[in-house]
Amino acid sequence: MQILEKAPAKINLSLDVLHKRDDGFHEVEMVMTTVDLADRIELTLLEEDTIRVESESRFVPNDERNLAYRAAKLLKDTYDVKQGVRIFIEKNIPVAAGLAGGSSDAAAVLRGVNKLWDLNIDLDDLADLGSQIGSDVSFCVYGGTAHATGRGEKVTQLPAPPSCWVVLAKPPIGVSTQSVYQNLKLDGAIHPDTKAMIQAIQAHDFNSICKEVGNTLEGVTLSLHKEVAQIKDQMREAGADAVLMSGSGPTVFSLVEQDARAQRIYNSLKGFCNEVYIVRMLGYRETT
Ligand SMILES: C[C@](O)(CO)[C@H](O)COP(=O)(O)OP(=O)(O)OC[C@H]1O[C@@H](n2ccc(N)nc2=O)[C@H](O)[C@@H]1O
């Protein structure tokens, strides 16, 4: 038996960091949405008691360090499953990019293995379990558009924003989420207006969404990597409606309404940056 699951990347339309908590994590308030750049996860039932991870990407581990492996192991241990699974990851989302690629793979494995092993766990319980793997996994279990609080694991669904083009550009550097949070100085940091972003989404108002994008972590990554600022400038000059770094970076995204402008931004970055993508915002849940 084989199951295919799509694991889409996310962008943070807004990301506010409120304070550092006693457990070392930061209390955040975010608005996240999925875009049509996705890994493809192929799950094959194994009768023997084993979890195998395979991928052609040289950037992801093929062992228990892989978040996809951890997701299958968590379900296996929690529900005392004796069967196994082979997980093949077709990696299309750039790694360590701020696009939650690993988290989305883990979420896809939770959804897919739930079916493969016939566990009948509902989506809310899968999302709860996912938070043990990483802060972004709960959101990725649902996909779509959501307001996320706590350390990111408390997820409330929002309507889909008006669909638009999203141009993504990742400079050739990897960024550690942990070090970005560690380097954040909350005194004087920028705080987006999450409430205004939610209202803009609820009103289906593209211009207001563009006005309200903001990310408290952006200043940290910008100060460490000048390439991020260069990409932002270039996207603005080429006519983006909104420009922001996603998550802890270093990927920068622009939101664009007009096809021709999206293409112009893509073309202007292509020679300068190897990893550039032009995709649609998904915005709605594809999971059931
Ligand atoms: C930057 C974002 O991607 C935005 O969506 C998330 O906040 C990070 O989510 P993630 O990659 O799933 O993060 P985790 O794997 O849970 O944590 C990685 C590291 O980031 C820091 N971290 C993460 C989330 C959070 N709310 N506060 C933190 O301080 C912690 O040092 C943690 O050790």
Ligand SMILES: Nc1ncnc2c1ncn2[C@@H]1O[C@H](COP(=O)(O)OP(=O)(O)OP(=O)(O)O)[C@@H](O)[C@H]1O
């Ligand atoms: N399935 C996976 N795909 C990508 N990276 C993985 C995976 N499993 C483990 N990793 C490890 O996780 C680290 C972060 O990768 P990932 O691509 O998820 O980062 P990210 O997009 O910055 O995440 P986030 O936006 O959630 O902070 C990498 O160093 C990688 O080795």
